[in-house]
Amino acid sequence: MIARLITAATLIFCPLSTLNAACEGRDLRPLLSAAEQAELQAFHHSTPYPSGNHWLAEKDQHQISVIGTVHLGDARLGPVFDRLSPVLAAADRIYLEMTPKEQAQLQRALSERPELVFLTQGPTLIDLLDPEEWDQLSKAAQARNIPSFMAAKFQPWYLSVLLSVPPCVLSAMGEGRGLDHLIMGYAAKNGVPLQALEPYDTIFSLFSSEPIDTQIAMMRAGLLSDQDSADGLVTLLNSYFDQSHAASWYLAKLHAKRVSALSKREIEEAFDKLQATLLRQRNLAWMPHIIDTTSTDTIVVAVGAAHLHGSDGVLAQLKSAGYRLSRQEF
Known part of the structure; x- marks a missing residue:
């Protein structure tokens, strides 16, 4: 059981498994009311860089x-990866949230440091409760x-992460990347x-430092039925392939x-706190x-799409640092 939860946690904070046929969720976007559509559009238009999953930033050389x-x-990632391969081939270095080194450190720490979770x-x-x-x-x-008995002992923020993933995804662990x-x-x-942008335990440190009451509030906000969770996941994926990362974030709140x-x-309070901790601070x-990557002229920064948009986005x-930005093919 512990080994399975360690694997699940690593997949949640790293690449998760494929959303397979067992996850029969609905794309919620066509089901929004007129008021919700207007709210979503207003957020999109007021947010810096709300869309586009591939950008080129240039400054000097x-x-x-x-x-x-x-x-x-x-499955839709196959053609995307083929189009991005020349960009990866031209890179002197690739920056990720976590590399295989950090993944291994995380797996080891989860079995050796119970206070993490x-x-x-x-x-x-x-x-x-x-x-x-x-x-x-x-x-x-x-x-x-x-x-x-085990769920009762988890830190609230960590349990909310585990419960945010529908059972159909956890049952398909390892089927996709x-x-x-x-x-x-x-x-x-x-x-x-490859180089990691942060230590392996960054997210754990950020969330575990929050007061228990704050963690519980975030957990309550994210506690959904299995069907609602599957709907949210399908909506997230479809929004991603539409390159609408700002809308995807806001849709989760709606x-x-x-x-x-x-x-x-x-x-609102729970999502504001989540955004500040999960996105802005990082x-x-x-x-x-x-x-400050002055030693290399060409790098790739590949991070979760939610990190791209907003005034504090990448x-x-x-x-603000003087780079010229142009949207690229994805």
Whole structure:
């Protein structure tokens, strides 16, 4: 069981397995109300660099190809990867959120450092949640083959990550590879150096440092039924291949407002905190590594597509640093 959860965690923070036929979700975009459509369009138009999964940033003789990735395997990635291969071949170095080295470190740490994911002191989630909430969470965990006694001991943020993935995806672990993993394989085969943008435990440190009440609020916002979770995942993937990464992020919030028992204000607060922790803080921490690559003229930065958009996104930060940006074929 522990080994399976370690594998699941590595796949969640690294490339996830293929969304197979068992995940029969719906694309939620055609089902939006007129008001939701207007809200989504307003967000899109007010957000810097809301779309495009492949950009070229140029400054003097320095070239940075920025590729927005998806951590899920999908058959549609094959043609995408073929089109991106010449870009990878021309790179002196490829920067990723995590390389195979960090993946191995993460797997080892998850088995050796229980404090990364478990509540090692104080009350468990059984004590921290209302009985009705715990019953819902416990059933969701069991659907993913996580025993209730173990789920009760997880840090809330970590359990919310595990529960965000539909059971149909976890049951298909290993069947496919996300774009990050395809890029790693290409680099290993062709001798292109890889470098991680952050230590393997960055996300764990950021989220575990949050107060338990904040973690529980984020967990409540993301606790969906299996069908709602599958719908969200299908919508995410379709939005990704439409290169609409800003809309994809905002759609997740709209979806939560539709199906969550929390108030709209609570959803907004939870997503604001998630954006600050998962995206903004990491984006800003990455930029010195990306910009100060003076030893190589041509690099690739391949990170989750959600990191590209927004005033604190990778693209806007490069623009602020004096780079010229042009959208490329994807």
